[in-house]
Amino acid sequence: MRMLSLVRITLLMFYRRKALWIASMPLALFALFLAYASPMSPGFSDTDGLVFTGQVLAMFTPLAYAASFSDLMTAGRRTGMDELESTSPLPMSVIRSAHVLGAWVICISSSLLFLVLIAVHQAIHGNGKAILVAPAVALVILSPSMLIAMGISALLGALLPTIVARILAVLAWAWLAFYTPLLPLPTLNGGPLAVIGDPIAQGWFHTNPMYMPANGPFTVQSGVISLLWQVCIIFLLFTGANIASNRIKARV
Amino acid sequence: MAFVGIQLKRLYRLVLLPFILTAGILLVGFVLEGIWSLSRIRPVMMVLTQVPVIAAGLSTAFVLNGDPIVELAESTPTGWRKVQVTRLLIITGAFLAAAGLLFIGLHMMRLWPRDMGWVSIITPVGSIFIVNCLVFLIAVLTMSMPTSSLASIAIWLFLCFIWDPYITDPVRQRLLPMFFAAAGAIFGWNMCGDAERNVVKVAAL
Numbered sequence: 393m394r395m396l397s398l399v400r401i402t403l404l405m406f407y408r409r410k411a412l413w414i415a416s417m418p419l420a421l422f423a424l425f426l427a428y429a430s431p432m433s434p435g436f437s438d439t440d441g442l443v444f445t446g447q448v449l450a451m452f453t454p455l456a457y458a459a460s461f462s463d464l465m466t467a468g469r470r471t472g473m474d475e476l477e478s479t480s481p482l483p484m485s486v487i488r489s490a491h492v493l494g495a496w497v498i499c500i501s502s503s504l505l506f507l508v509l510i511a512v513h514q515a516i517h518g519n520g521k522a523i524l525v526a527p528a529v530a531l532v533i534l535s536p537s538m539l540i541a542m543g544i545s546a547l548l549g550a551l552l553p554t555i556v557a558r559i560l561a562v563l564a565w566a567w568l569a570f571y572t573p574l575l576p577l578p579t580l581n582g583g584p585l586a587v588i589g590d591p592i593a594q595g596w597f598h599t600n601p602m603y604m605p606a607n608g609p610f611t612v613q614s615g616v617i618s619l620l621w622q623v624c625i626i627f628l629l630f631t632g633a634n635i636a637s638n639r640i641k642a643r644v
Numbered sequence: 645m646a647f648v649g650i651q652l653k654r655l656y657r658l659v660l661l662p663f664i665l666t667a668g669i670l671l672v673g674f675v676l677e678g679i680w681s682l683s684r685i686r687p688v689m690m691v692l693t694q695v696p697v698i699a700a701g702l703s704t705a706f707v708l709n710g711d712p713i714v715e716l717a718e719s720t721p722t723g724w725r726k727v728q729v730t731r732l733l734i735i736t737g738a739f740l741a742a743a744g745l746l747f748i749g750l751h752m753m754r755l756w757p758r759d760m761g762w763v764s765i766i767t768p769v770g771s772i773f774i775v776n777c778l779v780f781l782i783a784v785l786t787m788s789m790p791t792s793s794l795a796s797i798a799i800w801l802f803l804c805f806i807w808d809p810y811i812t813d814p815v816r817q818r819l820l821p822m823f824f825a826a827a828g829a830i831f832g833w834n835m836c837g838d839a840e841r842n843v844v845k846v847a848a849l
Contacts, residue, residue, distance in 0.1 A: 411786035412794065419798040426805055452805075456797035459702055460790040555658065558702045558793060563695070 395486065402494035412460075412498055416453070420502040423452040432600070436510050437517070439525050443597045445510060446529035449503045451569040451588050451602070454541030457499050458561040461542045462549025464495060465637035488634055492542070499538045504530045525597070532596070533589035536622035540587050541565050543629025550636035571603075582606040584614040587625070591618035647722065651730045658703050658735060662742030665696050670749040677753060689750065690757040693768060694804060696746065700739040701775040701796030707731045708783035709792055714846040718839045725836040728784070736776045743768040763814050770818030775799050777825035781832035787845050 406412075427433055427448035434440040465488060468474030477487050504527070511526035544564050548557035569588050571579040581603040584591045590601040595615030610618075652659065669692045676685050708728055711717075717724045747765045750756040756764060775796060782795045803821065811817045836842065 409788070409791075411788055411791040415782070415786075415791050415795045415798065419794065419801070422798060422801050422806060429806075452801060455801065456794045459698075459797045460794040462793075463790070555661070555703055555706045558706070559695075559699050562698055562702070562797065566691075 394482065395490075398482065398486065398490045399493055402490040403497055406494035406498050409498065413502070416456070416498065416502045419453055419456050420449060420506055423449045423503075424506055426452060432602075434599075437514065438519060439514075439522060439597065440599045442507065442510055442514070442522055442525050443529055443533070443593050443599045446503075446507060446533045447589050447593055447602060449507075450534045450537035453499070453503060454537050454565050454569070455562055457538055458541040458545045458565040459558050461495060461545040462554055462557045462561060464491060464542060464546040465550050465633045466640060469637070469640055484638070485634055489630070492539075492546075492630060495542060496535065496539060499542065500530060500535055503534055507534075529597075532592050532619060536619065536626065537569075537588055539626045540568075540622060540629065543626055543633065546633035547629050547636065550633045550640065584610065584617045585621055586618065587622055589618075591615050647726070648730055648734070651727070651734055655707060655731065655734055658707065659738040661699060661703065662696055662739045663745075665699060666742040666746040666749070669693070669695070669746060673750055673753055673755045677755065685755060686757055689755050693746070693750070693757060694800075696739060696743055696768065697771045697775060697800055697804070698797070700735070700743075700772045701779050701800055702793055703739070704732065704735050704776045704779045705783060705789060705792035705796050707735055708780060709787060709789035712846070715843050718843055723837075724839065724842045725833070728780075728836055729833070732776065732780050736772065739772045739776070740769055743772050758812075760814055766814055766818045770822055771800075771803055774803065774818075774821050774825040777829035777832075781828040784832040784836045 424445065427445040428436065430444075430448065432444070434444055436442075436445065468477060474484075478484055480487070507526040507530055511522040514522035541561070545557070545561040548561050548564075551557070552560065567577070568580065571577065571581050580586050581588070581590070582605055586603070588602060590603060590605070591610040591614040593599045594601045594605070594610040595612050595618075601610065669689075672692060673685070673689065676688065708731060711727075714724050717727050744765065747756060747768055751759060751762070751764070758764070758767075778799050779792055779796045783792045786792060807821065808817060811820075
């Protein structure tokens with residue numbers, strides 16, 4: 393119960409940051425336009441289109457979230473808020489997870505809104521399943537990507553000076569999402585460890601992946617592996633950020 | 645001038661950043677030129693030449709936000725607007741100069757992507773100008789670093805993935821958005837002159 397009320401309070405706290413909501417609307421709109429204009433796009437009229445849109449949102453919007461959440465774990469240091477929080481009966485890790493949850497709600501809500509609008513449009517034109525697919529896409533494709541980007545940002549922000557952390561987090565996400573096979577760099581794309589939802593999209597929703605899988609098409613199992621792997625990364629990133637931010641000396 | 649000196653002293657590390665980036669990218673170009681074929685270097689350079697634009701937007705968001713002593717600045721004859729605009733000009737100047745150098749270097753090595761001669765210098769210089777002007781407006785409007793950073797990436801995303809691929813003539817590609825960005829910056833400049841608003845805004849955070 394206590395956890396629930398904490399989440400509620402955090403949601404209220406983030407609800408007040410209206411500027412962030414407003415800024416993330418055009419961001420999601422740009423990604424939506426890219427999904428529409430892409431030569432690979434299956435259009436907005438069927439389930440494939442919905443999954444594809446979810447994947448494009450999962451590739452582009454985290455670029456901005458990677459840039460903006462580098463003080464997710466350390467903002468409290470500046471104001472002394474964390475000292476107040478550490479006197480509360482809840483463990484710090486719970487409080488910090490509530491902060492992450494609140495930020496995640498802001499990140500996902502604008503994208504989710506557009507996905508649901510597309511789904512409603514499809515439902516009116518006879519594809520009732522879309523109403524279920526839209527939240528599913530948001531949950532299994534969009535949110536892991538966003539949480540990974542936010543986790544990278546929070547971890548780097550706790551380890552490095554702010555501006556370096558922000559730039560590096562954007563570049564790290566750009567590498568994770570937009571690797572082009574022309575560069576001889578190692579990559580996660582094309583395997584079950586990709587973080588932009590390819591294995592899940594093909595394994596569970598039977599769509600065409602963004603990057604050709606290296607060892608044959610993805611199956612339902614590779615989707616499961618991918619989701620578990622992403623949950624592991626998210627957990628590691630935020631645990632790391634939590635530990636690192638505890639070690640920062642408060643600037644007096 | 646002394647005032648600019650003080651701000652410069654505060655921001656000198658950030659002023660060095662664009663030049664370090666330029667040197668790094670030129671070095672990469674110089675090293676790769678001998679090893680890889682041109683068709684392979686092109687995509688690398690297309691990615692690397694976007695890095696200064698991202699860095700410019702994020703640096704501007706960083707210097708214009710998070711200063712807790714707005715009230716103090718407003719209570720002196722200097723005023724908050726002068727502080728903000730000086731910081732903006734220092735960062736923008738540094739990034740524009742570094743972007744110019746980057747273009748000259750890569751143009752000489754014939755590595756600049758979609759090079760149309762010297763007129764192409766407007767591409768990097770223009771994007772940095774646009775991003776910084778608009779980030780200034782958003783920083784004045786919101787006074788929040790996460791929001792300004794998010795917006796800077798959103799603006800870059802728009803320019804790089806939506807505007808540039810469809811409007812390819814280098815002059816038209818940059819002049820129209822530069823006009824909008826300048827209008828936005830003037831709007832921000834007017835709003836930033838309102839001392840009452842600045843103080844209330846920072847007190848509300």
